[in-house]
Amino acid sequence: MAEMFANAIAYERMMGRWSSRLALQFLDFANPPAGRILDLGCGTGSLVQALAGRPGRSEIVGIDPAQPFIDYCRQRFSGPGFSFDCGNGMKLPYADDSFDHALSQLVFMFIPEPAKAAAEMRRVTRPGGGVAACTWDGAGGMEVTTIFWEEAEKLDPASHARAERPRHCNRKGELAALWQATGFGKVEESTLEMRMEFGGFDDFWSPFLGGIGPHGVYVGELSPERRDALRDALRVRLLGARPDGPIALRARAWAVRGTVPA
Numbered sequence: 001m002a003e004m005f006a007n008a009i010a011y012e013r014m015m016g017r018w019s020s021r022l023a024l025q026f027l028d029f030a031n032p033p034a035g036r037i038l039d040l041g042c043g044t045g046s047l048v049q050a051l052a053g054r055p056g057r058s059e060i061v062g063i064d065p066a067q068p069f070i071d072y073c074r075q076r077f078s079g080p081g082f083s084f085d086c087g088n089g090m091k092l093p094y095a096d097d098s099f100d101h102a103l104s105q106l107v108f109m110f111i112p113e114p115a116k117a118a119a120e121m122r123r124v125t126r127p128g129g130g131v132a133a134c135t136w137d138g139a140g141g142m143e144v145t146t147i148f149w150e151e152a153e154k155l156d157p158a159s160h161a162r163a164e165r166p167r168h169c170n171r172k173g174e175l176a177a178l179w180q181a182t183g184f185g186k187v188e189e190s191t192l193e194m195r196m197e198f199g200g201f202d203d204f205w206s207p208f209l210g211g212i213g214p215h216g217v218y219v220g221e222l223s224p225e226r227r228d229a230l231r232d233a234l235r236v237r238l239l240g241a242r243p244d245g246p247i248a249l250r251a252r253a254w255a256v257r258g259t260v261p262a
Contacts, residue, residue, distance in 0.1 A: 008066075008069050008072035010211060011043070014208070016046060018144075020049065020050070022192060026050075026103075026132070026192060027054065029255050029257065032101040033101075034100075036100050036101075037099060037102070038101070038125070039061065039103055039105075040107060041063070041089060041104050042070075043064060044069055045062065047103060059081050063089065064086065065086065066086075067086050090116040091116075092120045092121075100126060102131045104121065106253075108168075109169045111169075114168060114169050115178065115181065118131075122260055132255065133255070134175075134256070135170045135175065136252070139171055142252070143249040143250045144196075144204075144249050147237055148208075150237075176188075184259060184260065184261075186257075189255065189256045190255050190256075197247070198246065199246060200244045200245060201244050205234065
């Protein structure tokens, strides 16, 4: 999986528009008050940016296993009140009760043992503090992903195995069940929905050429002829017979929040 997250700039171009918009809704749901906040799986900093725009935050600490993302965040957020560490979410390098709140956006579906990560978020968050997470809905909620792999599989049935679709923490009730099993109190789960607009087909297609994520890795390994065939199939799927123009796709995420018992 490491090659999927090796280029922070390409990842930001591919997913930044989605994760930045989701971050605003996620924070409205999690509603963390002022304090020291952990961002587990900070990526290129979409949630950090949204947190930085909210009043009252005192310190944001981001952690991610991908060193290129950490380097990118350190350049993007160089002022006081920000710090970033390269590390494992299943074994956080922080003391017990060292954060007022802990958040995680679009990460739990990739964590091999999500129960360990949830337990670690609870351990490092003080009693009474809030802990929240969100993931894209794996039941067709991310329309860009659904459309891409449906068209890819029509041309190459073997691509079904390449999709590497996450298989946990991304269906209704799964995050809530994890939070309850971890012992959080006041557990609530909700859906977050959005529409993403693209200026035209190239705006949709070109991020796949960056080699990031399952989509980008797959496209990068195709021959020029097969890549062109996939591009043309996606163009027909999205535009039909109409001229190139704006494209809008929907996305849905599941979010959960809870509190660390006093």
